[in-house]
């Protein structure tokens with residue numbers, strides 16, 4: 001198999017609980033995914049990332065793994081998994097799993113044994129730290145509160161960067177590393193093509209466990225995110241992981257890495273980098289004004305454009321990014337990136353064009369391809385996500401009214417993207433015959449696959465046009481591997497770039513509700529894609545309608 005077989009591919013993320021429920025228990029499952037492989041093939045998907053399907057108590061929806069070698073019964077059996085891998089392969093689709101190895105579930109056998117004997121060998125699988133006077137330091141977990149919880153019956157505390165039901169694994173312990181590596185190889189042996197690697201920059205800890213100055217919130221704590229800078233070096237762990245596992249199988253890996261600096265890119269995704277690719281979270285992070293969801297603000301088209309240009313300038317000579325507009329942790333991209341009054345099929349198609357044709361591996365998140373938007377939940381009780389519930393309570397304790405707190409979490413809740421995939425406009429969306437595990441108060445069921453699949457003008461059909469360009473006889477090579485080059489940079493709200501390989505493809509996106517005029521430098525050979533019915537052109541003068549996106553071949 002070719003070394004960089006994954007270059008120029010199109011990927012899709014499945015959130016298994018919410019994709020397709022084959023046995024009508026209200027929860028999606030593996031057989032449900034297998035049933036939809038033809039749909040995914042038709043969409044032009046090469047790589048399928050499954051969010052966790054391992055055995056789990058689902059405190060954090062499967063990102064708390066109780067057994068790495070077992071499929072959770074709500075998703076089916078290991079036979080179902082084998083069948084999915086095989087059926088996908090038949091359709092030219094590679095499956096990648098979610099690799100969650102910073103932490104496991106408190107229900108994992110290792111943690112249970114550690115609790116049973118807090119001085120025994122399994123305690124060494126975790127960070128059990130002795131402390132006489134309360135928690136060892138002032139670090140705050142990602143989901144709120146201290147990262148430390150008491151080991152019952154001792155004066156020790158265990159570390160959890162995320163929820164208390166997600167104890168961090170002790171990567172300092174070579175036995176733990178070896179067991180994790182064996183597990184990774186076991187899955188690769190099974191025939192999966194690689195992994196999306198969860199929270200991987202958290203595996204190294206600052207073993208001095210020093211407190212840091214509070215980040216200014218009332219609890220006096222500091223987010224564990226800030227501590228990562230002191231947790232060095234991480235290289236030995238990542239190198240060992242890669243050499244003992246991924247490299248041996250020529251696996252594709254995409255790291256969940258936030259806030260990487262330009263200096264780190266070579267190490268992360270360069271020629272001999274730790275991962276094949278990492279996600280480009282920069283567009284999503286643009287909203288992060290202040291620390292809490294209630295302080296976040298929607299970014300502008302110009303900010304988005306600037307970030308994208310900058311990111312490519314910084315990265316493209318080094319490695320390949322994986323691009324997203326949303327995922328299971330984020331608001332829906334349409335709602336995030338398009339001003340509410342401008343959301344339409346046209347603007348969704350413009351956003352799609354921007355993401356899918358950038359240089360990189362586009363990851364389409366389930367439902368994105370039909371233009372799913374944020375969901376409305378009327379009360380905090382209707383939410384499932386632990387992060388949402390935490391952000392809500394923080395907002396309340398910071399003095400927001402119930403209404404304002406709810407308003408903030410509505411916009412950024414992880415549940416926005418976790419509701420069932422909308423296959424039809426039926427009561428339960430053709431996802432299930434029974435009430436799904438997660439349901440918004442007012443589902444926007446008019447957005448669904450059935451109504452779009454045979455409509456050549458639908459968002460879904462448009463996504464297919466974009467992915468088809470990856471296989472285009474003349475222009476495919478440029479789309480798959482061509483250089484990214486910004487054009488018409490100074491034109492307000494116009495996000496425009498070329499992909500230059502054997503041929504030249506120009507992508508022009510008017511990301512605004514105002515008409516925009518430009519003068520082309522030369523006549524194009526072919527209009528490859530247009531998200532509107534017509535093109536308003538006089539000679540080289542081009543008038544772009546609001547949110548019009550054009551893909552021109554030269």
Ligand code: TEU
Nearest residue numbers: 060063100142162198199329330387414
């Ligand atoms: O996310 C890691 C992570 O950094 C998240 O805390 C992220 O900042 C947050 O979800 C944004 O709202 C990964 C998974 O993607 C997430 O679903 C898990 O909850 C988390 O790891 C713990 O495994």
